[in-house]
Amino acid sequence: MSQKNRDGKRSAREALREQREKEQARARRKRTLVVASGVVAVLAIAAVIGVVVANHKDSDKNSTPAAAPKGATGKDNVVIPVGAADAPSVLTIYEDFRCPACDAFEKTFTPTIHSLEDSGQIRTEYHLVTLIDGNLGGSGSLDAANAAACAQDAGKFRAFHDVLYSNQPDEQDDKFSDKNHLLDLAGKVDGLKTPTFTACVNNGTHDSWVKKSNSAFGSSGFNSTPTILLNGKSIYGSTSNLTPDSLKQMVTDANKGKKAGTVTATPAS
CATH class of the missing domain: 3.40.30.10 (Glutaredoxin)
Known part of the structure; x- marks a missing residue:
């Protein structure tokens, strides 16, 4: 095999390796983005639940209990x-x-x-x-x-x-x-x-x-x-x-x- 052919195959392998590295890097970024988005979504849901619970508690605090007439018992x-x-x-x-x-x-x-x-x-x-x-x-x-x-x-x-x-x-x-x-x-x-x-x-x-x-x-x-x-x-x-x-x-x-x-x-x- 000539030196020229060997250099061509090596260049092809290097190009393929570089392409795979790029694809792997892109996949890692995508996974990171997905995970980050999931975390943000979970935090957002938690925040909404927190607001709902807080509002419910405030509602409970502000709600008027049944006003019993004077002297009611039992x-x-x-x-x-x-x-x-x-x-x-x-x-x-x-x-x-x-x-x-x-x-x-x-x-x-x-x-x-x-x-x-x-x-x-x-x-x-x-x-x-x-x-x-x-x-x-x-x-x-x-x-x-x-x-x-x-x-x-x-x-x-x-x-x-x-x-x-x-x-x-x-x-x-x-x-x-x-x-x-x-x-x-x-x-x-x-x-x-x-x-x-x-x-x-x-x-x-x-x-x-x-x-x-x-x-x-x-x-x-x-x-x-x-x-x-x-x-x-x-x-x-x-x-x-x-x-x-x-x-x-x-x-x-x-x-x-x-x-x-x-x-x-x-x-x-």
Whole structure:
């Protein structure tokens, strides 16, 4: 082989080697770029997640918790108590201000319940529910319950509760969604219709609390209103023969040998 041919082959090999080195260098740069881009993307995603988490935390900090009415008790403060705190028996009532069956119960048992409360025999614990709003639409259950919670703030829940049932519209008529109507009804309770109460009703101050109370009802295992319990035992329903007299007797039996609770004056309507 001539020197010329040997030099030609060597030049070709060198050119091929140089070409391969260039290609390898280009591949390394490409890999580096891909890795760098991936890192940037990961950092960008992390930054977005960080912003979302931070905003969520800020939202949690700034969100308004359910404003429970004054004196609310029980788990998550969803109970409105009426009567002596130390009464020997507890009557639990789940009810909806639009519910006609609740109205029938109230019209039959309200005088008896008040008598038992006022003699220190029972404490009534009200759980406000918005079942009819969910079934028929509208917001009357919610708005009436909020107004009742506003009345609780004023120490006049029992009186306004009774006024609402005394003026309950037809189940299909969402009249309680009219806040002006609720304020007119509040005028039937002495001293209730104040600027503070009016603002509470109009602003839906306790709406979130009412929704929380309704959610608790949904988790309670009960599915209809009214649901009535005496010391935790259901005493009223489709198979119940409960009467005002039998309710009194049940309470008497449950309280046997127990001291009546300390009664404070209940604001009258």
